[in-house]
Amino acid sequence: MNRRDRSLRVFYPLCLFLVLIALPLSSCADRGENPATPTPTDRASSQNGDNAKTRRIPAIVETVEANVIESESPQLSLAVTGNFQDGCEAPLKVERKQEDDRINITLYRELAADLVCPAVLVPFEEVIPLEGEFARGTHTLEVNGIEIEAKI
Numbered sequence: 001m002n003r004r005d006r007s008l009r010v011f012y013p014l015c016l017f018l019v020l021i022a023l024p025l026s027s028c029a030d031r032g033e034n035p036a037t038p039t040p041t042d043r044a045s046s047q048n049g050d051n052a053k054t055r056r057i058p059a060i061v062e063t064v065e066a067n068v069i070e071s072e073s074p075q076l077s078l079a080v081t082g083n084f085q086d087g088c089e090a091p092l093k094v095e096r097k098q099e100d101d102r103i104n105i106t107l108y109r110e111l112a113a114d115l116v117c118p119a120v121l122v123p124f125e126e127v128i129p130l131e132g133e134f135a136r137g138t139h140t141l142e143v144n145g146i147e148i149e150a151k152i
Contacts, residue, residue, distance in 0.1 A: 006068055056109070058107070077128060101138065137152060
């Protein structure tokens, strides 16, 4: 075995060791303190007010709980938990469509179409008040594919 072969036998395992240590350490950085992580507001402000194309990122909803507040006009809110499949930060948006006793609710975020986000799950927990008047009775609520019933 010559000198070059011995050097390579030591060099490759050393490089592999350094890579295996560096990868987990790079993922431990706090997202809030990392200025390199783009946010939608950073991108939007750099476009000088141009109307950028956006894309909807639906929430991955895990649990939904309806809370009825009894009053002269009953109020309804939803306690929702779930995840977003990327590390970008943007406000949660709520779209609601109601037909009789069925209420369809879509939870999503809007991001610039060309924005690249880190591939990490970001959990969320929100209480979403539903505006409007609700008739007494049982209502079916569908939130991003999860159905529950609420008795008002």
